[in-house]
Amino acid sequence: MQYFPWCWFSNMQFIGAGGFSAVYAVVLSLPYEPQPVRMALKIVDDKLLNEIAVQSKAFLPLLFQGLTVCESTGDLMMVMKLSNDGNLEDHMEQLPLGDLDLKTITGTIMRLAANLADLHKVGVCHRNVHPRNIVCTDSDYFLVDYRFATPSRESSSVTSMTKAVYGRLPYVAPELRQGVYTEKSDIYSLGVIIWQLVSKVVFPSPDVLLDGSKGDKEDQAEHVYRIEPLPGLPLWYQKLFVACLEPRPENRPDATDIYQALQPIHESLSYSVPLDQRVTEYIVARRAEVANHQRTFAKMKHAISASTTRLYTLSNLPKTERFISLPFTRIPFSTLWSDSFVQNTSEITL
Incomplete structure (x- = not known):
């Protein structure tokens, strides 16, 4: 040093x-x-x-x-x-239609997976993975902020003993409510980010995300901030983020699995090939929903607090499963991914 x-x-x-x-x-x-x-x-x-x-x-x-x-x-x-280009969340917020080619996106995912793989390889869980803890410098992304990191073998016992967790919604894995934290909990957080890299939906503070205001379904927070299948993408991309968000940790890939699964795909892709027009239309529509919801919330509540890591006790950790509407397979990633290559890797989701 x-x-x-x-x-x-x-x-x-x-x-x-x-x-x-x-x-x-x-x-x-x-x-x-x-x-x-x-x-x-x-x-x-x-x-x-x-x-x-x-x-x-x-x-x-x-x-x-x-x-x-x-x-x-x-x-x-x-x-x-010095992080010259801010963090990943700022980048998605300011340039919602930027970096919309799969070569760039898969490269970003591989870098983040490599960061987590290095961390997990030395037996440490990050415990606070979200886009504000991913900074961009020299056109590369790095995972930062290891204040809450713990040895992997102690992460669950620390969580159970303290009966508390620092985290940011909706990046907190569901098993944390039972006091369980493993390296696969970091993968869950990464899965949300993989979905965001295309959807460009930026999640607000908990007071907005958990807003229980009644009204039309389309205006309710759980609809506005829903995590759902993305149109116009290769099927393998959807299978990847769905696998990372599987409810049972043992069915999620580990960080090395993600890197190795994407490497041959990344190498076969060309730069500057735009995504399907449906992706752009989806981003524009989702961003409009979010902007409208936040304007309405601000009028009613008069203020929106910053979206930051917060301390939750296990007993009051909010459930975020209602925001997720995905076709979970409930099978291990290794089986899922090998099956997916029986199909054409260029197959597009509807």
Whole structure:
């Protein structure tokens, strides 16, 4: 782990709070490099010590570069690559019709699956996978925020013992209500993201998502934010995200399964081949539904809180299964995927 002297940093600017810790943009001038580089500094608290341990163990060459100590405050700070392009959720929000070719989408999924596979390989569960914890830098995506990560063998016992979970709806797997958290719970969260990469539906804060206002079915939150089959996609894509969201964890793929399943498909795809027109029409229609619902909610409630990770007790963890309307097979992924290749991989869903 590299230590960076404080005198190498300049032009420090506060840019926000990552989780519960302040984050600053800085210029790093390395004495052995001709050009300064933009980096990020994140103040380390007790929770971030866990993040340092996980990142240094699983992701040495990625975002986490080392440590420094602020001379004026004495704060220990993580030195990280600066995320130039924000997070995945911002990207979907701002560019709903961007990245609509399967080569780009499968590449993103493979990168995230590789991140999770590296983490699971060292025996750690992330426990807080959602699009705001996926940052884009140098045209690549990285999974971040390991404050709540725990050893895989201890994740369920920690959840059962504390009777609480940090998470963001609807990325929390259903088995958590029974105090069960495994690596397959991380996969469930990834499954929601795989669906979002095409649908471009961005989920709001729990007060909006769980809004119980009565009215026409089309105006109710569980309809507006429904997770359903996507039209105009190859059948294998739907089978992938449906498998990740299977109610029983043992039927979901692991991260390595996802990567290996997509690799030959990704290599066979060409760049800049647009998706079926039905996909674009679907995105536009769903975004209009969401915008209308949030306008109505804001008029009635006068405010919409930020969609962030929250602490839930197991007894009050909301059920989100009603948002999901998918054709689950209830069979293991290995069987499902081998069967799918009996069919033409270019077969399109209706």
